[in-house]
Amino acid sequence: MTMEVYAVFPDKIAQRKHIEAEVKGHTANSRRCLPCASDGGRNRVSSWGGAESSLQGEDQSLAGAVSPHTSGGPEEDMELYLDLRSQPCRSVFLFARAVGIPFEFKLVDLSKGQQYTEEFGDISAVRKVPVMKDGGFVLTESTSILKYLVQKHRALVKDHWFPEDLQQRARVNEYLSWQHLNLRAHGSKVFLLKALFPVVMGYEVAQEKMEAAVEDLNQSLRLLEEKFLQSRAFLIGEKISLADLVAIVEIMQPVGVGVDVFGGRPRLAAWRDRVKDAIGERLFDEGHEEVMKTSGLGEEIKSSSQLGEFALKFRKLFS
Amino acid sequence: MTMEVYAVFPDKIAQRKHIEAEVKGHTANSRRCLPCASDGGRNRVSSWGGAESSLQGEDQSLAGAVSPHTSGGPEEDMELYLDLRSQPCRSVFLFARAVGIPFEFKLVDLSKGQQYTEEFGDISAVRKVPVMKDGGFVLTESTSILKYLVQKHRALVKDHWFPEDLQQRARVNEYLSWQHLNLRAHGSKVFLLKALFPVVMGYEVAQEKMEAAVEDLNQSLRLLEEKFLQSRAFLIGEKISLADLVAIVEIMQPVGVGVDVFGGRPRLAAWRDRVKDAIGERLFDEGHEEVMKTSGLGEEIKSSSQLGEFALKFRKLFS
Numbered sequence: 036m037t038m039e040v041y042a043v044f045p046d047k048i049a050q051r052k053h054i055e056a057e058v059k060g061h062t063a064n065s066r067r068c069l070p071c072a073s074d075g076g077r078n079r080v081s082s083w084g085g086a087e088s089s090l091q092g093e094d095q096s097l098a099g100a101v102s103p104h105t106s107g108g109p110e111e112d113m114e115l116y117l118d119l120r121s122q123p124c125r126s127v128f129l130f131a132r133a134v135g136i137p138f139e140f141k142l143v144d145l146s147k148g149q150q151y152t153e154e155f156g157d158i159s160a161v162r163k164v165p166v167m168k169d170g171g172f173v174l175t176e177s178t179s180i181l182k183y184l185v186q187k188h189r190a191l192v193k194d195h196w197f198p199e200d201l202q203q204r205a206r207v208n209e210y211l212s213w214q215h216l217n218l219r220a221h222g223s224k225v226f227l228l229k230a231l232f233p234v235v236m237g238y239e240v241a242q243e244k245m246e247a248a249v250e251d252l253n254q255s256l257r258l259l260e261e262k263f264l265q266s267r268a269f270l271i272g273e274k275i276s277l278a279d280l281v282a283i284v285e286i287m288q289p290v291g292v293g294v295d296v297f298g299g300r301p302r303l304a305a306w307r308d309r310v311k312d313a314i315g316e317r318l319f320d321e322g323h324e325e326v327m328k329t330s331g332l333g334e335e336i337k338s339s340s341q342l343g344e345f346a347l348k349f350r351k352l353f354s
Numbered sequence: 355m356t357m358e359v360y361a362v363f364p365d366k367i368a369q370r371k372h373i374e375a376e377v378k379g380h381t382a383n384s385r386r387c388l389p390c391a392s393d394g395g396r397n398r399v400s401s402w403g404g405a406e407s408s409l410q411g412e413d414q415s416l417a418g419a420v421s422p423h424t425s426g427g428p429e430e431d432m433e434l435y436l437d438l439r440s441q442p443c444r445s446v447f448l449f450a451r452a453v454g455i456p457f458e459f460k461l462v463d464l465s466k467g468q469q470y471t472e473e474f475g476d477i478s479a480v481r482k483v484p485v486m487k488d489g490g491f492v493l494t495e496s497t498s499i500l501k502y503l504v505q506k507h508r509a510l511v512k513d514h515w516f517p518e519d520l521q522q523r524a525r526v527n528e529y530l531s532w533q534h535l536n537l538r539a540h541g542s543k544v545f546l547l548k549a550l551f552p553v554v555m556g557y558e559v560a561q562e563k564m565e566a567a568v569e570d571l572n573q574s575l576r577l578l579e580e581k582f583l584q585s586r587a588f589l590i591g592e593k594i595s596l597a598d599l600v601a602i603v604e605i606m607q608p609v610g611v612g613v614d615v616f617g618g619r620p621r622l623a624a625w626r627d628r629v630k631d632a633i634g635e636r637l638f639d640e641g642h643e644e645v646m647k648t649s650g651l652g653e654e655i656k657s658s659s660q661l662g663e664f665a666l667k668f669r670k671l672f673s
Contacts, residue, residue, distance in 0.1 A: 160581050161532070172521055179527035186520050201505050202491055208498035213480070215534035247670055262479050351566055 113169040115180075116141040116158065119325050120332070122219065123177030124165045125284040129322045130181055130277065133314040134192050146332055148341025178211045181277050195274035206271045210263055210278035214285065218259060221251040222285045229292040232353065234333040235345045240353065252289060260302055268309055275313040283310050284322075291326040432488040434499075435460040435477065438644045439651070441538065442496030443484045444603040448641045449500055449596065452633040453511050465651055467660025497530045500596050514593035525590045529582055529597035533604065537578060540571040541604045548611040551672065553652040554664045559672065571608060571615075579621055587628055594632040602629045603641075610645035 115131065115138045117124040131138050143149045143164050150162045159166045159175050167174045167183065174180055185197045198204050225248050228240045259282060263270045270278040286307070290296050297304040311319045336345065434450065434457045436443040450457050462468045462483050469481045478485045478494050486493045486502065493499055504516045517523050544567050547559045578601060582589045589597040605626070609615050616623040630638045655664065 161577065172524075174524050174528055176528045176531035178531045179524050182527050183520065183524040186523065201502065204505065205491075205493050205498050205502040208501050209493060209495045211531075212495035212497045212534070215531070216539070220535070251670075258480065351570075 112137045112139050113167055114139045114141050116143050116155070116164050116166040116168070118143050118145045118164055119322060121145060121164055122223070122284040122288050123281075125287075125322045125326075126277075126280045127165045127167070127177050127180050127184075129280055129284070129314055129318060130196075131184060132318055132322075133280075134184075134188070134196070136184055136188055136191065146335040147339050148344060151341060151344060178277075178281065181281075185277070195272075195276060197277050198271070203271060207276050207278045210270055211281055213258075213263075214281060218252075218255040218282060218285045221248065221255045222288045224248045225252050225294060226288040226292055227349075228353065229289075229294070230332060231336065231345075232349060234336050235342065235349045244353065249294070252294070256286075256296065256300065256303065260300065264302065264306055269306070269313075275310060279306075279310050280314075283307060287323050287326055291323070291328075431456045431458050432486055433458045433460050435462050435474075435483050435485040435487070437462050437464045437483055438641060440464060440483055441542070441603040441607050442600075444606075444641045444645075445596075445599045446484045446486070446496050446499050446503075448599055448603070448633055448637060449515075450503060451637055451641075453503075453507070453515070455503055455507055455510065465654040466658050467663060470660055470663060497596075497600065500600075504596070514591070514595060516596050517590070522590060526595050526597045529589055530600055532577075532582075533600060537571075537574040537601060537604045540567065540574045541607050543567045544571050544613060545607040545611055546668075547672070548608075548613070549651060550655065550664075551668060553655050554661065554668045563672065568613070571613070575605075575615065575619065575622065579619065583621065583625055588625070588632075594629060598625075598629050599633075602626060606642050606645055610642070610647075 113136075115124075115127060117128055117140060119125055119128060128140075130136075143155060143166075145164065149155060150164065156162060158168065158173060161175050163175065165175075165177050165180060167180045169183075169187075174183055182197065185192050197207055225245075228245055228248055232240045259270075263278070263282075267273065269275050270282060286296055286303075297307065336342065339345070432455075434443075434446060436447055436459060438444055438447060447459075449455075462474060462485075464483070468474060469483065475481060477487065477492060480494050482494065484494075484496050484499060486499045488502075488506075493502055501516065504511050516526055544564075547564055547567055551559045578589075582597070582601075586592065588594050589601060605615055605622075616626065655661065658664070
């Protein structure tokens with residue numbers, strides 16, 4: 036199954052250094068450790084979760100027993116098509132890893148436009164990541180993937196992630212709906228205008244547009260604090276839920292391009308630290324490693340065969 | 355409780371003619387019929403559902419027995435803050451009415467900027483409709499309200515609306531997530547540019563922008579057909595679900611301003627007819643009456659004290 040990755044995305048064999056580094060301590064025969072290609076096991080693009088995995092995050096209390104759904108061989112692991120520079124990919128990645136759901140990591144490099152390949156189109160007509168493939172069942176949209184994982188792995192996922200309680204669940208759903216056209220839309224826009232617009236278009240975006248985008252982001256952050264977080268430990272209550280993961284990955288996108296989101300927002304910074312603690316700082320940092328070093332991204336995009344495609348989209352989005 | 359509506363929105367007493375007309379046959383003492391203000395019962399702004407209600411829609415088979423959750427007096431009815439010219443308000447309205455969940459209709463007239471009043475701000479800091487108030491529990495975001503209603507009224511709501519089945523539920527969640535930044539964003543944009551932009555800004559939008567917006571809408575409609583509807587009767591399967599309601603209300607928005615969405619799309623037109631049949635044509639038309647006569651909307655907005663606020667928002671959105 037791993038070979039499929041190389042067939043679809045042949046230039047990715049030498050990437051994902053952080054995952055390479057992480058897998059060193061993992062035994063090659065682990066049933067959740069996927070077979071490697073032709074490099075003696077050093078250049079894996081696969082990842083996994085599982086209660087026994089050393090990669091699971093520091094707060095092991097978040098993971099329970101291994102679900103019966105995942106007790107088969109590695110051939111039963113679901114596949115996640117991801118690029119960790121994408122926020123929704125990170126929320127799915129962090130959740131699966133934090134609770135210990137095994138998966139095969141299929142890299143779709145957005146900076147190379149691999150979402151536009153014929154091969155990826157066969158997997159998803161929407162041409163966006165993340166995509167989950169669980170047996171023959173293909174699912175898009177990060178929030179629906181997260182809820183699918185909660186429902187499928189009930190024995191593994193503690194209630195606080197997506198509470199059964201009527202009002203608590205409604206609060207998680209409310210956040211997951213609200214964020215699309217607010218924190219997600221506004222954080223993404225600032226990221227795209229700062230990190231990618233100059234590379235793709237060849238000039239800086241007008242100052243007025245940048246200021247308006249930052250103002251929208253500030254408005255979303257204000258609502259995040261005042262409506263959702265309030266004086267609680269996490270967005271929905273005293274324990275972490277899907278809402279916190281979906282929120283933090285969006286916030287880290289503008290942070291990655293130098294926006295000082297947490298400056299002057301001590302309540303938000305303290306919440307971020309609690310999210311880190313809850314899933315484990317090591318896992319948190321692993322998930323955000325690539326978005327925190329976006330300096331190389333410009334060069335990757337410039338040399339992409341899809342540069343024209345990007346420029347068309349940017350003109351439409353921002354003109 | 356009904357007085358609250360008049361206190362918050364005093365100029366709405368004489369509105370909602372279609373609801374006034376509908377309530378005539380309803381006895382004033384019905385426990386779900388709310389007390390009227392000072393007009394002898396003719397000018398209600400309240401509405402309701404319930405298996406015994408004549409307003410329930412033609413396909414009564416969609417409603418079951420009255421849920422134990424709703425068996426109290428009228429003081430226990432939840433409140434829905436709505437403007438039926440808003441798509442998400444319509445999905446909540448149509449669902450509650452189709453399955454027979456009692457509620458009190460609280461009108462928030464968006465064309466008058468009533469979402470910006472201090473009173474409405476006390477109900478929801480987000481300043482958007484719909485808002486649900488169930489006892490002391492206030493919930494925003496239409497899709498979370500819909501799921502709350504499904505979970506609370508399990509005995510009343512048949513499984514097909516939001517199936518318990520893992521994959522079927524995932525498909526509904528996938529659609530409800532996808533639509534935010536696709537059909538909803540694109541349909542709304544065409545509606546705003548066609549119906550409101552000229553009134554608010556004083557000039558027509560540039561042809562190029564309108565064409566780009568229509569192209570985006572067409573792309574969303576193509577995905578709606580090819581990815582979601584396919585050759586099924588409804589978006590998720592052979593029966594109606596929340597996804598169909600959330601989709602149809604978005605499509606009817608550009609239809610209301612003269613965009614020929616169904617022309618050349620017989621599969622989509624047949625699906626719309628099945629949605630109408632499933633909830634009842636009378637209810638469908640009632641929910642869409644106001645958006646199908648947007649000709650008067652311009653005048654309402656022009657005379658609104660919030661015209662400046664609208665202009666600021668439009669400049670930001672579309673410049």
